[in-house]
Amino acid sequence: MLIVLLGKPGSGKGTQAVMLSEKTGLPHLSSGAILRDEIRERTPFGLRIEEYVLRGEIGPQELITDVVFSYIERKRYASGFILDGFPRTIYQAEELDEQYRPARCVLIDVPDDLIVDRISQRLTCAGCGAIYNTVFHPPSAPGVCDSCGGELAQRSDDNDEAIRKRLEIFRKDVQPVIDRYRDANRLITIDGIATPSEVFTALKNATMNR
Numbered sequence: 001m002l003i004v005l006l007g008k009p010g011s012g013k014g015t016q017a018v019m020l021s022e023k024t025g026l027p028h029l030s031s032g033a034i035l036r037d038e039i040r041e042r043t044p045f046g047l048r049i050e051e052y053v054l055r056g057e058i059g060p061q062e063l064i065t066d067v068v069f070s071y072i073e074r075k076r077y078a079s080g081f082i083l084d085g086f087p088r089t090i091y092q093a094e095e096l097d098e099q100y101r102p103a104r105c106v107l108i109d110v111p112d113d114l115i116v117d118r119i120s121q122r123l124t125c126a127g128c129g130a131i132y133n134t135v136f137h138p139p140s141a142p143g144v145c146d147s148c149g150g151e152l153a154q155r156s157d158d159n160d161e162a163i164r165k166r167l168e169i170f171r172k173d174v175q176p177v178i179d180r181y182r183d184a185n186r187l188i189t190i191d192g193i194a195t196p197s198e199v200f201t202a203l204k205n206a207t208m209n210r
């Protein structure tokens with residue numbers, strides 16, 4: 001059972017993926033988190049993609065696809081997984097269909113004008129990747145992750161320029177992926193404007209009750 005979550009940066013897909021993972025027991029796999037780990041560990045691949053990630057760009061997509069797929073193979077996800085941030089291009093969608101064929105493709109739909117606010121309020125844990133919102137979901141102690149005690153910070157690509165770039169890439173590269181799933185009657189769209197728990201109810205209906 002492969003569930004793909006699609007949405008703009010800041011649409012809440014990372015937060016929802018964590019909640020769905022806890023509910024279903026399926027592991028959550030974020031391509032952005034895999035890339036950030038590679039960058040943090042200064043691997044040759046991490047050094048190669050660092051500039052792209054900082055600028056909010058796609059980078060060498062064949063290479064990124066290979067790295068994400070080999071991560072999946074290494075983990076041997078027997079009963080499936082939840083994929084967040086992948087596919088981002090038609091090429092990646094085709095490769096994903098060939099290798100794993102997603103059972104559910106869900107778009108969390110949020111208008112652009114909400115995105116910038118949401119991202120500027122976002123804090124991410126450097127240790128475990130947990131996501132907080134300074135207004136709606138603040139940590140118990142400022143700057144400290146409730147889950148692992150790690151340090152919370154703004155992601156280096158959560159700045160105005162990179163956000164603009166990531167929204168542009170969403171329109172140019174990710175929207176065709178969404179259209180492709182929609183045209184094939186494989187897309188479920190849920191409204192991402194509501195509260196996280198309301199969005200989660202819709203997400204559970206979209207993925208678990210079908």
Ligand code: AMP
Pocket residue numbers: 009030031032033035052053054056057058059061064084085086087088092157166
């Ligand atoms: P995310 O955590 O999904 O917001 O991704 C952060 C950044 O990682 C993106 O802006 C891209 O630079 C890079 N990235 C994540 N997933 C992919 C992907 N599937 N293909 C190419 N680049 C990606």
